Amino acid sequence: MNYIELSFTLSEKNPFSDIIIAKLNEIEFESYIESEKGVDAYIQKDFYNKQKVESVILDLKSLFAFDYSVKEIEQENWNSQWEENFHPVLINKDCAIRAHFHEPIDCKYEIIITPKMSFGTGHHETTFMMMNEMFEIEFENKSVLDMGCGTGVLAILANKLGSSKIIAIDIDEWSFENSKENAKLNSSENIEFILGNVSKINVEFDVILSNINRNIILQDIPRYVDYLLTNGNLLLSGFLNEDVELIRSEVEKLGLQFVSHKNKNKWNLLHFKK
Numbered sequence: 001m002n003y004i005e006l007s008f009t010l011s012e013k014n015p016f017s018d019i020i021i022a023k024l025n026e027i028e029f030e031s032y033i034e035s036e037k038g039v040d041a042y043i044q045k046d047f048y049n050k051q052k053v054e055s056v057i058l059d060l061k062s063l064f065a066f067d068y069s070v071k072e073i074e075q076e077n078w079n080s081q082w083e084e085n086f087h088p089v090l091i092n093k094d095c096a097i098r099a100h101f102h103e104p105i106d107c108k109y110e111i112i113i114t115p116k117m118s119f120g121t122g123h124h125e126t127t128f129m130m131m132n133e134m135f136e137i138e139f140e141n142k143s144v145l146d147m148g149c150g151t152g153v154l155a156i157l158a159n160k161l162g163s164s165k166i167i168a169i170d171i172d173e174w175s176f177e178n179s180k181e182n183a184k185l186n187s188s189e190n191i192e193f194i195l196g197n198v199s200k201i202n203v204e205f206d207v208i209l210s211n212i213n214r215n216i217i218l219q220d221i222p223r224y225v226d227y228l229l230t231n232g233n234l235l236l237s238g239f240l241n242e243d244v245e246l247i248r249s250e251v252e253k254l255g256l257q258f259v260s261h262k263n264k265n266k267w268n269l270l271h272f273k274k
């Protein structure tokens with residue numbers, strides 16, 4: 001699937017880039033690269049809604065001045081961008097992620113990802129926080145759901161941490177294919193990959209991992225809670241500071257206990273237990 005890139009050029013980065021990201025996050029944009037000149041924001045072409053983007057642009061124009069451009073990114077260009085820019089990531093002392101074209105890294109859990117255009121290389125704050133928080137949970141012989149699996153990196157880590165059964169779901173066909181390839185690269189054989197959304201869940205899990213975005217998470221919370229086993233752990237990420245309280249209260253309303261909250265550069269993770 002191709003992506004749409006929306007590039008903003010700003011005279012002052014702060015706090016305007018944060019406002020842009022907050023607004024775009026509400027209309028399903030999923031990744032952002034901040035640079036000296038401003039912000040580049042990305043969304044899968046199928047989710048791009050021109051009217052919604054124009055309405056956000058109008059809102060932003062009433063707040064501050066900027067230039068912007070929209071372009072479609074071909075799959076092939078995206079791949080070459082990754083190959084140039086993807087450096088190994090150290091998640092913690094035991095876990096690192098690298099691409100197949102990097103030198104091996106000597107650590108307990110080494111994950112090899114060929115990212116293509118799927119989200120989930122460990123470079124993003126949300127992936128990084130999800131992986132770190134996974135080290136706070138028992139995975140040995142546990143069943144795990146990875147919702148919005150992207151590259152499959154969280155499912156692969158769950159496999160390496162000893163999970164007995166893993167289901168990884170993504171709505172995007174490219175991510176679905178890419179995550180299967182990455183699981184093979186890591187000899188993670190007990191992961192079942194499914195193309196689709198939350199409606200595909202029909203068994204209960206010990207651990208549910210969901211790093212998607214504010215709107216999808218809010219919509220899917222009731223189903224996550226229904227399909228989480230007693231004493232199970234729910235890890236949510238992909239939302240900004242201003243959404244933390246709402247997401248926390250929606251989950252607590254359904255009876256889950258709050259465990260912890262992590263924050264990195266305006267991105268957040270919430271951990272709950274049933």
Ligand SMILES: C[S@@+](CC[C@H](N)C(=O)[O-])C[C@H]1O[C@@H](n2cnc3c(N)ncnc32)[C@H](O)[C@@H]1O
Nearest residue numbers: 119120127148149150170171172175197211212
């Ligand atoms: C932020 S990425 C996370 C990828 C990876 N799990 C990680 O932690 O890096 C979100 C992923 O969710 C997928 N996605 C978006 N909406 C979804 C939905 N309604 N159901 C399932 N997957 C969805 C996207 O295609 C994307 O691959």
